[in-house]
Ligand SMILES: NC(=O)C1=CN([C@@H]2O[C@H](COP(=O)(O)OP(=O)(O)OC[C@H]3O[C@@H](n4cnc5c(N)ncnc54)[C@H](O)[C@@H]3O)[C@@H](O)[C@H]2O)C=CC1
């Protein structure tokens with residue numbers, strides 16, 4: 001089999017105690033029937049082989065010296081660019097000493113895409129709490145990737161979007177405590193989030209005029225200020241400014257009635273105010289197939305929508321579907337970016 005792409009997608013290690021290794025092996029195993037384009041895994045060969053054995057999978061693994069070689073071997077073997085994990089890893093048991101390898105893999109993937117050797121970054125799930133314990137200073141991949149993409153000391157503003165055919169959502173604030181959401185929600189942040197979402201849905205998803213629906217923060221979108229003032233003082237202003245800039249955006253809508261079937265027909269993406277407001281409806285409707293995309297970066301990044309699933313790592317219960325969709329979407333989005341002249 002030959003592949004039209006001349007460069008691979010760069011797939012990161014993720015937490016080696018989680019299901020990242022399982023779903024990487026399963027996605028590779030499914031590459032022909034799923035029509036997947038080549039990817040190269042940036043991780044530890046011995047760990048991958050041990051996980052394949054635990055799962056009873058017979059997967060040939062080939063160490064490559066350069067990303068380009070991954071395209072050549074992908075038909076016959078899972079290409080790996082070695083990032084050694086210097087500690088023993090038991091599936092389901094996170095290990096702080098493995099965290100430098102986790103971040104090294106993400107950094108190597110970004111370098112590969114920035115040097116033009118890979119088409120996109122696809123990340124396996126990380127354990128945020130384990131990384132925090134090891135001194136990681138970013139809330140998650142989203143902000144870390146933006147910092148790695150900085151140019152002349154300026155990092156782009158990253159926007160998290162969860163994408164599926166039935167629903168796309170953007171949480172305006174991401175991994176912060178719920179009590180901090182009202183303070184973090186500024187007109188500037190919302191305006192930036194709306195503008196980046198509109199731009200990237202045009203450029204990277206091919207929507208000619210994306211329809212954005214903005215949720216409120218408070219019950220019933222605040223009932224004209226009686227149940228909270230954020231809609232009146234912050235959210236409406238950002239919507240009006242974006243409308244004046246030509247964006248097809250409306251709201252604020254009560255969040256409790258934004259996600260039923262008929263409501264979802266009226267927009268392409270829901271801009272939500274905080275993490276769970278966006279991710280609860282999304283994961284209820286699309287957990288198995290959903291993809292996490294970072295908008296606003298100078299390169300494409302996708303990820304499965306689920307976490308490390310320590311409870312099932314190495315048991316054979318992990319479903320690779322979300323990773324498969326993330327690999328597919330990275331392929332489509334990077335093709336769209338390559339053709340982007342705007
Ligand atoms: N992109 C990323 O790196 C993400 C990382 N996380 C991290 O993952 C860790 C665990 O998070 P949780 O809230 O427990 O969510 P989780 O998604 O890891 O697990 C929730 C439940 O879904 C199941 N599950 C998850 N993925 C599955 C799959 N592919 N096949 C079958 N079952 C699956 C798990 O077994 C568990 O019962 C946290 O540290 C969190 O920060 C969470 C989401 C995304």
Ligand SMILES: NCC(=O)COP(=O)(O)O
Pocket residue numbers: 139140141142143279292303
């Ligand atoms: N809930 C989404 C999530 O945890 C993924 O975050 P990130 O690591 O992609 O920033």
